[in-house]
Amino acid sequence: MNIFVVNSGSSSIKYQLFRWPAEQPVCSGLAERIGQENAVITHKTLINGQERTMQQTLVLPDHEAGLREVVALLTSSIVGAIRDPAEIDVVGHRVVHGGEQFTTTTEIDELVKATIRELFALAPLHNPANYLGIEVAERLFPQARQVAVFDTAFHQTLPAYAFRYALPTRFYAEHRLRVYGFHGTSHQYVAAQAAQHLGNPAARLITIHLGNGCSMAAVRDGRSVDTSMGFSPLAGLVMGTRSGDLDPAVVLYLQSQLGYTAAGVNTLLNKQSGMLGLTGFSDMRDIGKAQAQDDPEAGLAYDLYAYRIRKYIGAYAAVLNGLDALVFTAGVGENDALVRSRACQNLDFFGIELDENKNQLRTPGLRDISRPESRVRILVIPTNEELEIARQCAQLLQ
Ligand SMILES: Nc1ncnc2c1ncn2[C@@H]1O[C@H](COP(=O)(O)OP(=O)(O)O)[C@@H](O)[C@H]1O
Ligand SMILES: CC(=O)OP(=O)(O)O
Ligand SMILES: [Mg+2]
Numbered sequence: 001m002n003i004f005v006v007n008s009g010s011s012s013i014k015y016q017l018f019r020w021p022a023e024q025p026v027c028s029g030l031a032e033r034i035g036q037e038n039a040v041i042t043h044k045t046l047i048n049g050q051e052r053t054m055q056q057t058l059v060l061p062d063h064e065a066g067l068r069e070v071v072a073l074l075t076s077s078i079v080g081a082i083r084d085p086a087e088i089d090v091v092g093h094r095v096v097h098g099g100e101q102f103t104t105t106t107e108i109d110e111l112v113k114a115t116i117r118e119l120f121a122l123a124p125l126h127n128p129a130n131y132l133g134i135e136v137a138e139r140l141f142p143q144a145r146q147v148a149v150f151d152t153a154f155h156q157t158l159p160a161y162a163f164r165y166a167l168p169t170r171f172y173a174e175h176r177l178r179v180y181g182f183h184g185t186s187h188q189y190v191a192a193q194a195a196q197h198l199g200n201p202a203a204r205l206i207t208i209h210l211g212n213g214c215s216m217a218a219v220r221d222g223r224s225v226d227t228s229m230g231f232s233p234l235a236g237l238v239m240g241t242r243s244g245d246l247d248p249a250v251v252l253y254l255q256s257q258l259g260y261t262a263a264g265v266n267t268l269l270n271k272q273s274g275m276l277g278l279t280g281f282s283d284m285r286d287i288g289k290a291q292a293q294d295d296p297e298a299g300l301a302y303d304l305y306a307y308r309i310r311k312y313i314g315a316y317a318a319v320l321n322g323l324d325a326l327v328f329t330a331g332v333g334e335n336d337a338l339v340r341s342r343a344c345q346n347l348d349f350f351g352i353e354l355d356e357n358k359n360q361l362r363t364p365g366l367r368d369i370s371r372p373e374s375r376v377r378i379l380v381i382p383t384n385e386e387l388e389i390a391r392q393c394a395q396l397l398q
Contacts, residue, residue, distance in 0.1 A: 001019075001394070002082065002087055002089050004017050004018075004090070004137075004141070004144070005093075006067070006137060007389075008132060009126075009129055011034050013030070014030050015029055015031075015070055015386075016390070018390045023391075024046065025386070026045070027045050027046070027073070027080065028044050031070060033060075035062060038057050039058055040055060040057050041055070043056075043070075043073045064139075067133070085140055088141045088144045090144055090145050090147060090393050090394075091144050092390055093133055093389075095116060097123035097150070097182075098148070098150030098153055099118075102152070102153055105395070105396050107397075108147060113134065117131060123233070126233070145397060147392075147396060151181075151184045152180045152181060152184055153184055154181075154224050155184050157223040157225065158224060158226060180231060181224065181230070186209050186329060187215075187227070191205050195222060201221065201222060203325060204219075204321075204323050205218075205324060206218055206313055206320070208333055210237075210329070210336075212239065214240075215228050215237060216228045216236065216237065216316065218319045225320070226315075234270060237312070238275065238308050241273060241277075242271075242273055254268070278300065280297075281298075284331070284335075284336050287302070305339065305342075306342030313350070314350070323352075323376045327381050328381070329383040330383050340380070351374060354370060354378055366379060366380070367380050
């Protein structure tokens with residue numbers, strides 16, 4: 001069975017092609033800067049067990065053009081893995097918001113598509129792009145089964161006292177204003193890896209996904225019991241361009257005193273805040289360089305970023321009434337030793353003790369960076385949302 005996984009972002013498409021049940025993709029890649037003059041596709045192929053990478057710069061006016069180009073690569077006799085798009089049996093899509101309607105992986109039909117469209121209002125930055133990916137894939141792979149895997153689904157196990165806001169009940173009853181939580185596919189994937197590594201399916205875990213968007217989850221028995229993103233992916237941690245937690249009165253002040261419109265506040269908090277607002281850079285590699293040169297703004301931004309994580313660790317240790325492991329994952333969590341070091345600072349009270357030498361090592365795969373005497377394991381686990389999506393597609397359809 002060939003499973004093609006598509007993760008459509010606002011200006012990018014990430015993809016992996018699996019020849020199931022092999023979990024190593026035969027092709028994978030990323031099309032970036034779609035809609036701009038100089039889009040780039042980076043495409044990897046596994047040839048005789050060796051990974052070969054090629055990159056091309058081209059014009060991709062929209063997602064349809066992007067996916068068409070990806071299909072051309074997949075079917076290429078040199079860097080491809082199939083001869084005909086009809087060889088794709090299943091297309092698995094990352095869909096960020098599934099609302100309360102989707103608590104699990106779902107095969108896509110017209111009704112499912114209509115519901116995803118209704119959810120545009122709840123995730124305006126993400127769901128329209130995901131939806132577009134579905135429509136384009138239906139045209140390019142008309143004979144394949146299309147499956148949606150929702151970021152929110154893993155967090156549908158939160159108890160009401162964790163997911164409700166203290167607003168008048170009608171706002172939940174009529175408008176579904178509540179905590180949904182996101183990055184669920186990633187939290188679920190690394191939590192399962194951690195539980196397996198610990199040999200304890202009931203492990204109490206805090207999973208820390210630090211990418212462009214950042215979120216944490218408290219996980220017990222493989223189920224999410226709380227998470228730091230909320231009604232939208234804006235809540236919680238400090239992120240690349242998003243503010244994370246904020247007194248809602250700040251929004252009122254921006255509007256009543258500083259002349260911001262609702263759209264202006266949206267842009268400010270989602271696209272101009274976070275690390276970008278604090279330092280002028282959203283990429284942690286740039287901020288890392290600046291902080292290594294003693295840039296005070298970068299130093300403060302690191303402290304703020306890590307301090308927010310530490311506060312959530314404390315909160316979730318209370319939620320879980322104890323802790324077996326912390327798990328760092330995604331671009332920053334897997335690569336930035338300074339973030340991990342500061343996030344774990346002064347937590348020995350909880351039995352969290354980082355081994356600074358192990359923290360600096362860059363070995364691939366799962367690694368334990370805690371001191372032997374640490375009561376809580378500190379793990380770095382590379383996430384793989386595409387593999388988790390493929391697994392869930394296979395489980396649904398087999
Ligand atoms: N070597 C590295 N050191 C520090 N940060 C890194 C490194 N590599 C990637 N990152 C960070 O990871 C972020 C992207 O993470 P990723 O999980 O790919 O996010 P997303 O899926 O949201 O695009 C980048 O913005 C960058 O800040
Ligand atoms: C939901 C979310 O924030 O996703 P991303 O980190 O990919 O923007
Ligand atoms: Mg991501």
